[in-house]
Amino acid sequence: MSSFLQDYTLRMVLGGVLALGIFSGALGSFAVLRRQSLLGDALSHAALPGIVLAFLLSGSRATGVLLLGAAIAGWLGTLAIRAMVRGRLTREDSALGIVLSVFFGLGLVLLTWAQRLPGAGKAGLDKFLFGQAATLVRSDVLLMCAIALPSLLLLVLFWKELKLLTFDAAYARALGLPVERVEALLTLLLVLAIVIGLQTVGVVLMSAMLIAPAAAARQWTDRLSRMVALAALAGALSGAGGVLLSSSAPRWPTGPAIVLCASLLVVASLLFAPHRGILWSWLRFRRNRRRLDEDLVLYHMLQMAQHHAGRLDHPHARRVIQSMTPRADVRPVLHSLEQAGWVRRREGDSWSLTSDGAERALSHRAERERPPS
Amino acid sequence: MQAHLEILAIAAVIAVACALPGTLLVLRRMALLSDAISHSILLGIVLAFFAQGGLDSPLVILGAAASGVLMVVLVEFLVRSRLVREDAAIGLVFPVLFSIAVILVSRHTGSIHLDVDAVLLGELAFAPFDRLEAGGADLGPRGLWIGTGILALNLAFLGLCYKELKLSTFDAGLAAVLGFMPGVLHYGLLSLVSLTCVGAFDAVGSILVVALMIAPPATARLLTERLGLLFALSAALAVAGALLGYGLAVFLDLNIAGSMATVLGLFFALTWLAAPREGWLARRALRRAQTRRLAGDLLVIHLLQHEGSPTERREARVIHMQEHLGWSPEFARGVLADALEEGHVTRMDGLLHLKPEGRQRAEKALVHI
Amino acid sequence: MNTHEIPALQVDDLTVAYRERPVLWDVDLRVPQGVLMAVVGPNGAGKTTLLKSVMGLVKPLAGRIQIHDRPAREQRRITAYVPQRNSVDWDFPTSVLDLVLMGTYGALGWFRRPGEAERERARGALRRVGLEDLEGRQISQLSGGQQQRAFLARALVQEAQIHFMDEPFQGVDATTERTIVELLKELRAAGKTVIVVHHDLQTVADYFDWVTLLNVRLIASGPVAEVFDEERLRLTYGGRLAFAATGGGSVAAQPVFGRLAPDEERKGS
């Protein structure tokens, strides 16, 4: 492990993906809650022409310059989307699709242009397509942190405004909050989160880094603060997991590996998260149905017993009980009723109510037959 | 020259094939599914490649389309679970499928000749070199055949189910009640979108398929309200964009797909700005005229309501218009100038008075309410 | 000067248009302090629009809106707003207490977080609406009536002078309705002004002491006993009302066979 951490490249990559995972997880929570999950996808694609143009204009390949171009293009993308949906006939999904594909196409056009310049090899720019975490150097990681940390600080400072905007923008405005400015801040932070991920996971997969940690975190909590914290943690975990995966096996591209880890977290959360998870809901459903079945069996046993001159402990053959329940096999129900002490097994395969069971059945029947108030 | 013509033919066929189902996607507000599908098909291509050992068999096309449909099914499943919303569900599923595909490709770079760049970006320029041959005879470029086949399928689907698609797009509930099975139509449409993406990605790449599918219908939407015309206009715009984009790319030596997308984007931008009724300029002019006319109505109504009342001296003052109506001085002056010029009001010692024409206008406006 | 001569709300010549046709036309309104006022009118009459204009959520074409003699936008601190319940995403990850705490954000200003004092006030507000046992619940697990009461509690912690509520009785049962009415009357007793969009004409006279009849134009506004009569209601609802005199000068009115929205009427004419 220690030799592992001494590897310079790995240390840099790890630092980079941690900064990215934390930041994009936190910001993605807001995007997902505002139903703008796919805005991230559009904006990351929209960043491409900015990167290339920054290179064409400055002649520099410094990450800072390129990312500045990306941020400006991403910002222009949000303005374009906003202008488009203001009309009556262009819906948000079309606006996102157009910005995504047209900006990206423009980026490709500029890229072919850039490649013709003397001395401008293809390498260096197209790493932004899929991301190449291995190319991260110390200054890149420092830059990522220099963007992520102040942004997170802004997130904390303006926490309650951002929260109110996300939940109830009209009320925020009624309270006198400058909603447009807060919204601009949130969009800016989102663009920045995208920008710092471009070099690591690339244009195409960046949106997953925003959505997956947030979607996973949402399943575990009903509090925004915890959701954002968990999403940041999930982002960091997927980042680290992806880097470990790609460094331990040859030819595992880092970006997709990170996305795969994040998606595994999502699947696990969807399945196993308490209360909301699919497994949990399924168990709850089964428990409820079992309880209904038990009550139904008790009810029928009571009815039948009363036909036998009111002898509540009159035994009934299982076949008879079975015929009165919709369930395919009544045995598990009877066994759990037996464990609860409500029925007793008699000779052969016949069953009778205990006095506790009869009491329960009586009170249930009373409840059933009471007219609704 | 021959090669150029062939490329132009392929581009036009694919443009129409994309624009037709794209129109339905735009109307159904599912535009971004095209992006998700076009990324997801990579997984199908890779898997079918492993199964077949080549990229040439029809199985690859079907496998690829199937993985697009798989994406749709998974999204539907997530949405049904009510644990994530639709936008997030789309954004969760397609990156996974795409990532798996990319990982598979790079793990087996030795055995698979599949350039992920090419999948994303497409290479129309090479299309004429990939030819379909039967019994030694050259039947033309394979891309043209595939594109034409898919176009025919799309046309057939649209032609057969036009009224059903129209209804289920407009009102899925009613369509279900009438027994048109909107769910089946939905999957039918998305299967065709997948197939179209597969056919088109070779030529223009998976991201620019999105441009071909979304931009022309969104543009046409600003130009017509009629469904039939919308399809025709979308197809025409797509073809024009593809051909113009190709010409530009050849002339300036640029990436073909990128240049097509840029041209389509320009089409949209121009239409958005200058469409006769729904364009930004037209809407702004209309809004201004309306505001001015409404303000004129408001002025005469205001005067009418206070005419002869004790508050008239206060309410009919010129300065009052700025104070109470909250109008900027220039705006108030403009409205007043209009009203004076049209002979609806007169001004006397700082007070405004209605003329008979003005009273008529106010009464008419009030009846209109 | 007697503060009660300053109107709580004064609207002059308010005209609002979303599209070409105005939905509010030259509305003048003067509401004194300390009244409990119903805003009544058919669907699409512009009631919500009136509230939204006051709250600065829509931009009027013309007009001036003043609260306590100053422009409404400078009086956000003393204005509370209860929007229609369906205006937010109830799946949002937040608790009932948290929702109520949002009412304190305006007074807190930038950067400050709600502390124990605010929390205590929020709990007090929850007690007043009878939700004290649910403060830790996720908001999606509230019933419709409870959601409405949570919104009310959020307005209460603002400790405003004037409250605007958009259909607070929509979809709540009789018990909740009574709780809310009691609360509104308490607010009035404490000298606050409460302005409520209301749909049930039969309860107007019971619940409110002031009423505004609105249908695109202002039909009437004043004490219930003076302006809430058959003729004005007919004007407001376009004659499709059945009346039953209940004595005491007020009337109970019941709109019959689904009233048309004013724009449908206009199309018909």
Ligand SMILES: Nc1ncnc2c1ncn2[C@@H]1O[C@H](COP(=O)(O)OP(=O)(O)OP(=O)(O)O)[C@@H](O)[C@H]1O
């Ligand atoms: N955002 C909007 N864009 C365009 N028109 C709108 C908008 N909001 C409201 N309208 C129109 O303005 C008119 C008044 O609407 P408003 O919501 O104020 O009515 P309301 O009196 O509150 O009705 P309801 O009783 O149904 O709540 C309606 O005709 C409505 O169609």
Ligand SMILES: [Mg+2]
């Ligand atoms: Mg309303």
